[in-house]
């Protein structure tokens with residue numbers, strides 16, 4: 001074994017082999033894979049080998065399509081047969097709700113280029129004669145489903161990689177991984193040591209153990225999984241003889257089953273309700289090519305449905321039941337990418353559908369390692385979507401829930417119960433007492449809406465029981481004043497002498513003056529978005545109270561009386577704040593962003609920290625918030641503070657420390673509702689005091705509580721986008737309509753400047769647009785197809801009912817060429833195309849008089 005390598009890939013399952021192949025194909029040939037046994041010695045060897053393109057996340061679906069298309073290439077390059085059979089398949093619905101869900105799948109598939117078609121149960125029976133059509137209400141035909149030989153595919157990746165210069169070391173077990181002082185990794189194996197620039201954890205069933213070698217506890221858990229293989233069946237022989245083809249695949253969602261032909265019989269697998277975790281805490285190194293004891297009792301309820309839905313099974317014998325473990329992340333999607341705080345350490349694990357996703361995972365990871373960017377939107381697979389709240393116990397609860405719901409419908413208004421109520425803010429019980437219905441965001445309980453006694457969400461694709469109550473919350477904001485919790489935002493504090501220069505390079509905006517805020521897009525080298533924030537420059541603290549406001553504030557540079565307090569810029573507009581003003585200052589900066597992206601953004605910030613004096617920390621719940629918004633919000637604020645909050649003294653986008661009641665707070669005049677409004681930030685110990693005070697003082701102004709569903713309705717009528725929906729790493733600022741916040745001419749050479757400038761000149765491919773839809777009882781959620789003049793041209797990113805404007809609104813991307821068309825647009829919703837009109841100006845406060853007045 002050589003002593004040095006660019007990349008050490010740990011694990012020779014289908015995922016590690018794919019990563020190795022993609023690295024070599026991309027030009028990194030000095031790479032090696034270490035496998036403790038033979039290749040495929042984890043989950044891979046006993047997989048059922050099924051593959052399919054559909055996935056709840058369209059971006060993962062794209063990578064699944066890529067994976068399936070890749071097999072021909074690796075087979076040709078390696079000379080190793082992969083056993084790929086593209087049979088096509090049917091996705092079956094036994095209920096109307098399931099059929100609605102499938103229609104959504106078809107709508108998404110249109111812009112993904114998937115060949116999906118809604119068909120009747122009879123037509124499904126014609127294609128897959130083993131099913132009983134009377135058990136189903138309809139189906140979708142999918143031409144890309146198929147199956148393969150798991151071992152053949154893994155060896156094909158490995159052989160193809162070897163041909164491109166990569167090395168594969170079997171029977172080489174990695175026993176330790178140590179980070180050296182120079183940043184390289186010492187990979188210690190039973191065959192000696194290798195020094196690697198990068199390490200990839202593709203340890204599959206042992207991913208946790210490999211993670212623990214570097215102090216990382218990955219949120220993955222293996223579940224037992226069973227499938228059965230029948231004796232040869234005459235019905236199968238008949239189909240084969242009559243059609244000259246195999247029996248096609250079937251996924252029976254309501255039976256929670258998948259089926260395909262296996263030799264002369266059938267293979268039927270199930271995700272049973274009573275799923276069983278395997279090796280919950282530690283995976284034994286001794287586990288290898290053995291199977292687990294089948295437990296027919298556990299899968300009996302699913303099989304009963306299966307035998308009813310596919311009657312031919314009632315007459316055949318079961319030849320074999322396979323039971324094997326494979327891993328899942330809490331949400332069922334892979335964990336991919338660089339690990340925050342461990343430069344050069346990458347993960348590619350938790351891949352539960354290795355034969356549909358392994359190719360895409362390998363491609364994205366190799367792009368990321370070589371080019372610094374995955375090259376796709378892999379948000380749904382990014383390991384950074386989990387934080388420290390994803391403990392082992394949380395992971396186990398969520399994985400069991402996810403396994404048992406693998407084929408269940410999740411309605412857009414449905415919150416899942418496992419792992420809930422763990423991370424809460426101090427006002428949680430107060431809000432619960434007012435009827436708050438909570439959802440979870442990055443582990444945190446967040447109020448969605450406020451239900452009167454006896455009312456709860458009825459899960460549906462259509463407008464539901466919350467509709468009128470969310471409408472009332474919206475009206476409270478637009479007509480009087482609303483109060484909401486905003487602690488779930490991510491908050492980062494940046495300090496240090498060189499903070500201004502660093503921020504100027506990291507963010508594409510102009511830096512705000514002290515006491516001011518600005519919207520701050522953050523770009524990657526390719527000129528596309530990697531963040532969308534509000535940046536605040538705080539005035540230097542002057543009172544004792546303010547010194548205690550931010551966690552650690554007493555000790556920070558910024559808490560010391562500033563030596564060069566640039567107060568002259570206070571209240572100035574953005575353009576008045578010259579870049580040079582901050583040189584040598586010890587200002588304190590706050591960045592507010594999307595809560596779910598906290599790890600993702602910290603990873604980016606930290607990997608770009610210079611040697612100079614800059615410190616960034618994520619404040620998490622050590623800074624919590626409440627927001628008031630609406631025409632009476634200023635009156636309310638004035639009642640609870642001694643500060644002058646008139647428009648002249650405290651204008652739009654100002655931020656200032658002020659006491660609210662007796663609590664030291666930081667108040668920013670900004671609101672995502674698009675209304676007159678304020679965000680009030682405080683240390684958690686003050687939140688109950690401030691909440692009670694605002695609630696009591698708000699009575700005379702008609703204060704009402706509002707949750708995130710009302711906030712969604714409010715931002716939609718302003719056409720405001722949000723991170724991970726409208727703003728994602730595949731769009732440039734011009735495409736996303738954020739170009740007006742980019743300081744194209746600022747002297748600082750911010751990251752992505754030249755690429756974004758080039759994209760601006762060339763125009764980009766897409767434009768984000770707001771549409772008003774003709775819709776009666778349902779609204780878009782996201783990922784629906786946008787049609788123009790009879791063809792699918794774009795996709796919806798989010799939407800809903802804007803209660804105040806009384807319009808059904810959709811935001812989405814369309815090609816630039818048609819972005820200014822006035823008509824011809826339709827949006828597909830629950831299988832029907834609805835007329836959609838572009839909305840060029842905000843439906844509320846188009847002249848910003850309310851927001852800025």
Ligand SMILES: Cc1cc2nc3c(=O)[nH]c(=O)nc-3n(C[C@H](O)[C@H](O)[C@H](O)COP(=O)(O)OP(=O)(O)OC[C@H]3O[C@@H](n4cnc5c(N)ncnc54)[C@H](O)[C@@H]3O)c2cc1C
Nearest residue numbers: 011013015036042043044048049050174204205353354355
């Ligand atoms: C019964 C069953 C049916 C399935 N059916 C399907 C299906 O139809 N379609 C589908 O797509 N997926 C299916 N799967 C899931 C599929 O098997 C997994 O998605 C896939 O195998 C994951 O591959 P992997 O490379 O991530 O992990 P693994 O296959 O577990 O590979 C990890 C490898 O890493 C090696 N390793 C670990 N630690 C070390 C170390 N320290 N040093 C060296 N080597 C190490 C292990 O020996 C192992 O070979 C099924 C799984 C089961 C159990």
